[in-house]
Amino acid sequence: MADRKDPRDAPGGRLVEEVAIPIVEEHVSVDKRIIEGQTVTVTTRPVSSTETISQQVTKETVTVERVPVNSVVDAIPEVRRDGDLTVIPVVEERIVVTKQLVLTEEIHLRRTSKTVTDEKTVELRRTEVDIEK
Secondary structure, eight states: OEEEOOGGGSGGGOOOEEEOOOOOOOOOOOOOOOOOOOOOEEEEEEEEEEEEEEEEEEEEEEEEEEEEEEEEESSOOOOEEETTEEEEEEEEEEESSSEEEEEEEEEEEEEEEEEEEEEEEEEEEEEEEEEEO
């Protein structure tokens, strides 16, 4: 707003114009409220699938061979190993004019290994999820 003053109020007799500038202040107010939105439904279901897996396995077999020896020994021989062969001595006492240990036979156990592929069918399960709004 402008007010005109009497020219006599200004030094030198000039016209002085006075302007009023209003001072304005703003305030902010924040408020929260809960608004219901959409409902979400989550459904889970198990799913099974059959898959064939392949894995290498090692199988050992043992063959038993009885080897006749029939020799007289002074003491019971020890079990011995020679590579993949294990020799187990079998002795018996026989009555003669003197007592003797007679090695009647040896049991030879031979180990052999072979690697084969073994296939199995297994059932794998997983859960799938459906979401509906």
